[in-house]
Amino acid sequence: MRTLILALCVAIAACSNESKPHEKRVAILKLGTHELIDQVEQATIASLTKEYGNKIKISQYNGNFQPETIRLAVTQIVHSDFDVAIPITTSATAELVNAADGKPNIVFSFVSNPEEV
Numbered sequence: 001m002r003t004l005i006l007a008l009c010v011a012i013a014a015c016s017n018e019s020k021p022h023e024k025r026v027a028i029l030k031l032g033t034h035e036l037i038d039q040v041e042q043a044t045i046a047s048l049t050k051e052y053g054n055k056i057k058i059s060q061y062n063g064n065f066q067p068e069t070i071r072l073a074v075t076q077i078v079h080s081d082f083d084v085a086i087p088i089t090t091s092a093t094a095e096l097v098n099a100a101d102g103k104p105n106i107v108f109s110f111v112s113n114p115e116e117v
Contacts, residue, residue: 022055023054023055023056023057024052024055024056024057024083024084025056025057025059025080025081025082025083025084026048026056026057026058026059026082026083026084026085026086027058027059027060027061027077027080027082027084027085027086027104028041028044028045028058028059028060028061028085028086028087028088029061029063029070029073029074029077029085029086029087029088029092029096030060030061030062030063030087030088030089030092031063031065031070031088031089031091031092032062032063032064032065032066033062033064036110037088037089037110040088040109040110041060041088044086044088044109045058045060059080059082061073061076061077063092070091070092070095071095071099074095074096074099074100075099077096077100077104078096078099078100078101078103078104082104083104083105084104084105084106084107085100085104085105085106085107086106086107086109087106087108087109088109088110089110089111090110090111090112090113090116090117093106093108093109093111093114093117094116094117097117
């Protein structure tokens with residue numbers, strides 16, 4: 001978890017957001033609702049909130065284990081002005097990496113084989 005927090009801090013610090021000078025926008029995409037996935041999501045939100053307080057805006061997306069819903073969420077994330085996206089699970093990460101063209105910055109979370117994404 002410390003590695004994830006460090007990666008998030010570095011990714012967010014590297015971003016710039018012109019709409020609000022000190023507010024960073026983060027999208028969290030989870031594959032669906034599951035006890036373990038939910039725990040990762042909540043721990044991520046808690047860590048970000050603790051680190052950045054009111055200087056961060058977090059938007060949550062849930063794919064509900066439906067491929068079309070995941071693709072729709074990915075499209076929304078890629079075409080919005082997010083500084084960082086945090087997909088949770090290998091499948092969600094692969095969808096986002098394939099759709100994004102360098103923006104937003106992507107921080108992997110709960111990915112079993114990152115080299116295959």
